[in-house]
Amino acid sequence: MHIDDIDTPALVLDLDVCERNIQRFQSFFDEHGVGFRPHIKTHKIPELARWQVDAGAMGITCQKLGEVEVMADAGLDNILLYYNIVGEPKLERLCRLSQRCDLTVTADSPVVTDAMGTAAVKQGAVINVLAELGSFNDRTGVPSVPDLVELGRHIDRTAGLNLRGMATYPTGRQNADRVAEAVQAFDRAGLNREIVSGGGTPTASEVDSIDGLTEHRAGTYIFMDRQCIDRGVAAEADCALQVLTTVVSNPVPHRAIIDGGTKTFSADGDMPRGMVLDFPGAEIYQTNEEHGFLDIGKCDPRPSIGDRIRVIPNHVCVTVNLHNQVYGCRGNEVERVWPVAARGLVQ
């Protein structure tokens, strides 16, 4: 199948660029002696996870139980589930997964780990746990290093749980001291920290600044996107995944409408909604559900109805999550069509 035979809108993945991103990040972490654990939330495709592992990744990261199930079913192993797992149905699934693959999960509260331990004992499982330290994003994770040590001790003495270390997100120069402090505190407390896990694509290059880090997680790097370009961590040529669209309307000379809107790109990120390729000067200044509004006043030549336009999305992780499939292309040939296998498994 030729790339021109893909109907639009569609996600088109340049496999050469994708492989280069996989290799480049893996080589970087190999050089720095830090394990690399790619986050599959970006692509949700088992075969791409396999490519990452084959390139040298120590394992993978997931954000949802449903993602872990899809990946484990496909034979992936050594999985970190970076999420507090809450509620009996999920804890049962977590136990079952723990019995069939090498799985570790993060937790930031004894309320979470107590329920986890109870479920593990009941099901005869042992759940590997990392205590989660809060970071400068003020999301999950205990707020201080003393809290982390207390949580670590709590996990350590909870039946059914196996404390393996700690994790935080994101990591970079900004919180290097804090991570180092946590590592020392775990050592002083005699707590296992065989895993010290950091994360983030934009801060991946700062991994050297963090003493004690055993592994780093990153997701977006495999595809890159406009936000990565804006943050200076990717060039346009590093963006492997593009939204292929068609101009469907051109009602006035300066405005074209493409067949992709918030149900194709998502509404993530600031305007413009992605970076328009093929027609320099064209900019998506607005999106409705199935319409992208292009200002083409500065284009020469201007696109017209039927023209195909590729767009680098603002935030590729949420874009992929909207689609049922990705067309993997080598040059102009479609080499693979992958279902986004773990999409929609929100629980």
Added chain:
Amino acid sequence: MHIDDIDTPALVLDLDVCERNIQRFQSFFDEHGVGFRPHIKTHKIPELARWQVDAGAMGITCQKLGEVEVMADAGLDNILLYYNIVGEPKLERLCRLSQRCDLTVTADSPVVTDAMGTAAVKQGAVINVLAELGSFNDRTGVPSVPDLVELGRHIDRTAGLNLRGMATYPTGRQNADRVAEAVQAFDRAGLNREIVSGGGTPTASEVDSIDGLTEHRAGTYIFMDRQCIDRGVAAEADCALQVLTTVVSNPVPHRAIIDGGTKTFSADGDMPRGMVLDFPGAEIYQTNEEHGFLDIGKCDPRPSIGDRIRVIPNHVCVTVNLHNQVYGCRGNEVERVWPVAARGLVQ
């Protein structure tokens, strides 16, 4: 199945409220003698489309060919596809659909209708077309009434096409004069305008102000959402669809994290990201992919880990589009679990 047995995050639909919305809008249009053609882009579920038709809707509206195919397969008929259909693969599908159901499509350019006519003649089909007039949203549609008449004449003399009238979006008091002018111009030109189709949920109540309108399209009304509340067209009690979430983290007293973010709610609309029920004063002030950040500083009592929290999404159409299924509930009982059948059929 009890509503408490639904794992989170999940879309929970109050069937009583949904039925009331369907009845209320249908009654309104019945009273005003204007046909009602619900837009299924909001729910993408054939059985809900059937409910809308059974309540008295003249037919349905779709935005994508894939949606039409799913609805036609489920036995729905009298379908308006409000979108410029461009490109041979889609035109072939459009012809096939035209041969198996009562389908009408909009178009805003002779470039679009010429290709449509060629495809229709080739496949021995006749495609019903509405000429699309631009509106105050500056999206698709020809920019003026004279342009509309010219397009109407063009469609009228194109082999394979059957001009049925005109359509525009949105319609309300703001463009009532323009629609009336277009209707008169079509009459003067001797062009068929058996269908004059307007649309929009927020402006549905203004349907009386538009002379010549034969039908109105609305989608969001079936579920309503926070944006409808903000625009004054819905009360909280009219919002039939809620995102059911669980508090998974509570790292500091004023912040709780729920298991829903941009992959569950979408990033549409201004902050806060939806309207939090159950815990008055709680507000979603930020979302990551799988995390919703709740400010619970003003709550009394405050939610804690494991508590379930229902959220009315900002924009329900894009929220539903993220999920594989909807749990239809009557009181606390789950009565139906519907796959979002036309989701992901972006082409």
